[in-house]
């Protein structure tokens with residue numbers, strides 16, 4: 001039978017059956033508008049508030065601090081533009097890193113066009129920012145630090161609690177894009193001094209098209225959507241009730257038994273990280289060797305094109321990604337791999353395998369069986385590889 005193995009869980013995850021079951025009643029049966037005062041309206045409202053409590057609990061926040069959004073991208077846009085607008089009297093300087101998701105980077109570029117100034121912190125070869133650089137870049141007019149919790153391409157986990165402590169010390173707000181981190185590592189917004197956070201349901205077994213922004217009490221980003229009084233009159237529009245219910249259920253399931261689930265993912269990840277270089281020469285692991293997401297594997301393979309590798313994997317029933325899903329289809333190498341210092345030609349030959357709850361050790365066996373042959377076949381077509389392998393002989 002033809003194999004079908006999904007190893008692109010950082011791009012999206014399948015909706016869990018329990019999540020779908022929780023959502024279904026809110027599509028046809030409990031269809032009321034949460035703003036209506038009669039029974040089915042109140043039922044919908046109660047379901048939205050229960051979901052808000054679940055999201056709050058998962059990150060140790062207060063339900064009043066959770067705002068539902070249309071996706072992770074929207075949460076990033078709202079947190080960043082909303083603080084920029086709310087704090088423009090204090091200053092117009094924002095600090096970020098070079099390896100953020102485009103939802104953050106392109107939002108900041110739009111603010112630069114409106115007169116804001118952005119400092120893009122460098123990262124080291126493993127993708128970590130330097131806390132000294134961060135301190136040095138804070139100015140009296142700095143209004144926001146936005147650094148992702150964990151990187152979507154190379155899996156590196158940033159020192160979030162330390163960044164939060166520095167932000168607090170200097171009285172600057174701290175936003176983190178935790179879209180990849182929720183459901184993979186523990187997040188406690190109080191302990192980590194996080195002021196604003198973005199998350200997205202479809203990255204942890206929930207439906208696509210729903211996310212949330214956490215904004216600490218007294219930290220109020222400007223109104224994002226004008227209209228009705230939904231989301232405390234800051235994000236108008238009738239709530240996506242079934243999806244919000246799905247987000248609540250998904251975050252509850254994803255953060256339950258996190259240690260146990262993450263140990264399973266780490267075991268599969270570490271097998272790939274150990275055995276790929278044993279089976280394939282001229283490879284390099286990208287990202288941090290230890291501080292990395294439990295499901296993330298990212299390798300560069302010299303002498304091959306990432307796109308060709310993806311096509312060959314697809315022909316063998318393996319769904320994977322080069323860099324991030326958002327940049328595949330474009331010929332520019334990933335901004336993340338370039339920021340880690342990889343030369344263009346090596347950044348082009350990279351592969352991300354992101355493992356999720358649906359994967360088993362059989363999937364890992366299969367990858368380890370087919371990947372070496374695929375890489376060898378592609379290298380056999382490369383004139384550069386021919387030259388190098390001759391020189392080695």
Ligand SMILES: *Cc1c(COP(=O)(O)O)cnc(C)c1O
Nearest residue numbers: 071072073101103152179180200
């Ligand atoms: C997927 C992702 C986003 C975007 O989330 P959407 O819900 O797809 O808009 C933002 N940041 C990171 C780090 C992501 O991985």
